[in-house]
Amino acid sequence: MAIQQTILITGGAGFIGSHLTRLFVIKYPDQKIVNLDKLTYAGNLENLVDIEGAPNYTFVKGDITDIDLLKQLFEQYHFTGVLHCAAESHVDRSISDPLSFVKTNVLGTVSLLQTAKEYWKDDLANKLFYHISTDEVYGSLGEEGFFTEETRYDPRSPYSASKASSDHFVRAFYHTYKLPVIISNCSNNYGPYHFPEKLIPLCINNILQKKPLPVYGKGENVRDWLYVEDHVKAIDIIFHKGKIGETYNIGGHNEWKNIDIIKELCRQMDEKLGRQKGESEKLITFVKDRAGHDLRYAIDATKLKEELGWQPSLQFEEGLGKTIDWYIANTKWMEDITTGNYQRYYEEQYEKR
Numbered sequence: 433m434a435i436q437q438t439i440l441i442t443g444g445a446g447f448i449g450s451h452l453t454r455l456f457v458i459k460y461p462d463q464k465i466v467n468l469d470k471l472t473y474a475g476n477l478e479n480l481v482d483i484e485g486a487p488n489y490t491f492v493k494g495d496i497t498d499i500d501l502l503k504q505l506f507e508q509y510h511f512t513g514v515l516h517c518a519a520e521s522h523v524d525r526s527i528s529d530p531l532s533f534v535k536t537n538v539l540g541t542v543s544l545l546q547t548a549k550e551y552w553k554d555d556l557a558n559k560l561f562y563h564i565s566t567d568e569v570y571g572s573l574g575e576e577g578f579f580t581e582e583t584r585y586d587p588r589s590p591y592s593a594s595k596a597s598s599d600h601f602v603r604a605f606y607h608t609y610k611l612p613v614i615i616s617n618c619s620n621n622y623g624p625y626h627f628p629e630k631l632i633p634l635c636i637n638n639i640l641q642k643k644p645l646p647v648y649g650k651g652e653n654v655r656d657w658l659y660v661e662d663h664v665k666a667i668d669i670i671f672h673k674g675k676i677g678e679t680y681n682i683g684g685h686n687e688w689k690n691i692d693i694i695k696e697l698c699r700q701m702d703e704k705l706g707r708q709k710g711e712s713e714k715l716i717t718f719v720k721d722r723a724g725h726d727l728r729y730a731i732d733a734t735k736l737k738e739e740l741g742w743q744p745s746l747q748f749e750e751g752l753g754k755t756i757d758w759y760i761a762n763t764k765w766m767e768d769i770t771t772g773n774y775q776r777y778y779e780e781q782y783e784k785r
């Protein structure tokens with residue numbers, strides 16, 4: 433099939449990036465997808481084994497802060513679209529190492545913006561720089577209310593501050609240079625290939641291993657959870673039908689206190705693993721709270737629903753069930769991560785070729 437256009441996905445070997453890459457590679461066989469990923473601890477090519485041989489897919493190992501590499505890739509592939517997913521994404525890591533978040537999330541985003549601007553400057557028609565961002569830029573809610581696209585930015589962790597900064601740069605390139613951009617800000621994702629440093633996969637893994645389930649503080653913090661495939665479907669719709677210069681909030685309308693999610697995981701897993709009712713709940717262990725822990729996130733996704741017709745397809749209990757089933761069926765994926773084996777995959781697959 434003749435390739436019509438080439439899209440750069442950054443961070444395609446990560447959690448959301450791998451679902452996004454898979455969706456685009458399979459759904460758009462006449463488009464070439466180039467996945468640029470540094471393969472940090474969070475990047476795992478095993479997430480993409482099912483599509484790595486697809487004729488419209490290419491993987492490039494590299495850093496989004498490497499401007500020379502970015503220029504070379506734009507020259508080589510003539511990208512018409514960028515789906516920018518690469519980031520340092522874990523709040524706890526940003527608390528212990530804020531600078532690496534500034535480097536990748538701010539400097540990396542500006543490097544990409546600058547390269548796209550230079551490469552596209554003579555013809556901005558039919559180009560799009562899509563920046564994937566987070567609801568954490570809006571700060572923390574009290575017990576009431578929702579984040580809308582108009583909510584004032586109020587980031588409170590080094591992670592969210594770096595994402596907020598990158599969002600501001602994206603808008604600055606739109607206003608200053610007319611670079612065609614779109615931003616979406618999404619709530620917490622969950623699903624297969626989620627790195628086990630994050631709450632849901634960490635608890636699934638620990639329940640499987642009968643290890644303690646660490647609950648920060650009292651477990652009263654609330655997050656709005658969305659199945660990752662629903663997120664990437666929203667990105668697909670916004671990428672193709674969204675309005676240049678706009679921001680779209682994406683969320684699940686699905687708020688859960690951390691402690692209730694953990695109990696639901698325990699309940700479903702006891703059933704699936706044939707354990708006694710209440711057995712896994714005994715693993716719950718309250719630990720020191722996260723510094724500056726945001727109390728509540730909740731997205732109002734009305735704009736996306738009314739303007740582009742998107743809404744989440746899965747109920748949470750069902751999505752959580754599918755997620756647990758995936759982790760139970762893919763213990764090798766988890767083993768490779770926890771032993772560090774997954775980082776050898778690149779060498780075996782690519783460097784020995």
Ligand code: NAD
Pocket residue numbers: 442443444445446447448449468469470471472473474475476494495496497516517518519520521522536540564565566567595617618619620621622627
């Ligand atoms: P992730 O940590 O699972 O994956 C990040 C990917 O980016 C990895 O493959 C990593 O190797 C790559 N990467 C990191 N630094 C890089 C660099 N300098 N150059 C090239 N590649 C690099 O992250 P995720 O959870 O999939 O999040 C993806 C994006 O979605 C991020 O921008 C994040 O802020 C945003 N987001 C995540 C969530 C969520 O719940 N996970 C929700 C809303 C928005």
Ligand code: DAU
Pocket residue numbers: 521522523524565566567568618619620621629630631632634646647648649651653654655690722729
């Ligand atoms: O809201 C979107 C954001 O969601 C994304 O932008 C981030 O990239 C993503 O990591 C996620 O951030 P959170 O901090 O909300 O996710 P995390 O899984 O780290 O934590 C979820 C909640 O669970 C949070 O209130 C902290 C708590 N928690 C987390 C861990 C890892 C625990 O109680 N125990 C834990 O061990």
